[in-house]
Amino acid sequence: KQEVTQIPAALSVPEGENLVLNCSFTDSAIYNLQWFRQDPGKGLTSLLLIQSSQREQTSGRLNASLDKSSGRSTLYIAASQPGDSATYLCALTGNQFYFGTGTSLTVIP
Amino acid sequence: EAQVTQNPRYLITVTGKKLTVTCSQNMNHEYMSWYRQDPGLGLRQIYYSMNVEVTDKGDVPEGYKVSRKEKRNFPLILESPSPNQTSLYFCASSSWTGLASGNTIYFGEGSWLTVV
Numbered sequence: 001k002q003e004v005t006q007i008p009a010a011l012s013v014p015e016g017e018n019l020v021l022n023c024s025f026t027d028s029a030i031y032n033l034q035w036f037r038q039d040p041g042k043g044l045t046s047l048l049l050i051q052s053s054q055r056e057q058t059s060g061r062l063n064a065s066l067d068k069s070s071g072r073s074t075l076y077i078a079a080s081q082p083g084d085s086a087t088y089l090c091a092l093t094g095n096q097f098y099f100g101t102g103t104s105l106t107v108i109p
Numbered sequence: 110e111a112q113v114t115q116n117p118r119y120l121i122t123v124t125g126k127k128l129t130v131t132c133s134q135n136m137n138h139e140y141m142s143w144y145r146q147d148p149g150l151g152l153r154q155i156y157y158s159m160n161v162e163v164t165d166k167g168d169v170p171e172g173y174k175v176s177r178k179e180k181r182n183f184p185l186i187l188e189s190p191s192p193n194q195t196s197l198y199f200c201a202s203s204s205w206t207g208l209a210s211g212n213t214i215y216f217g218e219g220s221w222l223t224v225v
Contacts (some may be wrong), residue, residue, distance in 0.1 A: 034214070042200055043113075043216035044152075089152065093214070094204075095159065096167055097142065101151035 002027050006100035014108050023090035023105045024047045024075040031092035033073050038087045038102070047088075048075070080107045085105050102109060111136050115200050115217035119154050122190055122224055130185045134199030138215075140205040141183035142167070143175065145196040146219075154198070158183055159205075190224040197221055 005027045013019050023033075032051050036044040048057045048064040050073070056065040063076040073090055087102040113134045122128050134141065142157035142166075154167030158177040172194055175213040181201075187194060198221075203214040 041219070043218050044201075044214075045216070046213045048211055091152075095165070095205075096157065097144075097152075097154050097214075098168075099144075099152040100151065 001097075002020060002092060002098040004090060004100040005100050006090060006103050007089075007099065008103060010106075011103040012106040012108060015080060017107075018076070018078050019080055019083075021047075021075040021077070021088050021090075021105070023075070023100055025071050025073075025092055025098070025100075027071075027092075029068075031094045031098075031108055033064070034093045035062075035064050035075050036089045036093050038089060038093065044089065049093075061071075080105075082107045082109050111215055113196075113200055113202050113215050115220045116201040117220060118218065120220045120223070121132050122215065122222070124191055124224055125189050128187050128190060128222075130187075130198060130200075132183045132185065132201040132217060133181050134183075134215070135181065136202060136204070136215065137180065139180070139205050140203040141177065142201050142203075143158040143173070143183070143185045144199045144201065145169065145194075155185070155198075166176070187222075190222075192224050195222060195224050 034072045035047045038044045050057050052064040061078040065088040066073045085107050087104045089102040116131045142182045143155040144152045146152045146216040153169045158164045190202040
């Protein structure tokens with residue numbers, strides 16, 4: 001069974017700091033990797049999609065990488081802002097979707 | 110505006126009373142899916158549908174039914190709800206047609222369901 005793990009479960013950083021969120025998984029052979037943001041009481045918003053044949057994607061201050069051989073993905077957030085405070089989830093996505101339990105990020109002004 | 114709309118957003122019901130949570134999308138997406146989100150367990154997929162009249166079980170389908178008679182709608186049916194189905198439910202849709210298509214997914218706002 002596919003397992004997706006995100007460590008740490010919670011992270012608190014001062015504004016302006018660069019940070020890395022981690023995602024590990026057991027089987028990436030036939031999946032894309034996607035990062036989402038979830039604000040309290042809200043649905044998920046897709047941030048970045050890395051297709052199975054790709055190694056990274058960038059959008060603004062966000063950069064996500066995918067290393068299928070090691071079963072890892074990272075989401076790099078540059079120059080963090082208080083508005084970045086949210087829960088970040090990674091997911092392996094194909095016909096079925098497998099989500100990690102998320103990292104709750106707090107950026108302190 | 111691209112939207113996935115779920116109803117109801119909040120519901121308290123009693124054990125055994127059948128209920129349906131509706132989901133509708135306006136993006137002509139082939140792929141639709143349902144998830145439940147529970148503390149410590151994250152999001153788990155209940156059912157998904159690749160197109161009209163095509164549905165498949167996700168990780169936690171027990172106690173749920175779905176149907177896909179129209180492309181835009183994908184209702185989630187709880188025939189006999191039990192307290193362990195108390196959860197936050199999300200519907201989502203995507204243009205997914207395979208790995209090469211990419212699959213940015215759009216989520217509804219969620220439906221808070223309490224079964225007493």
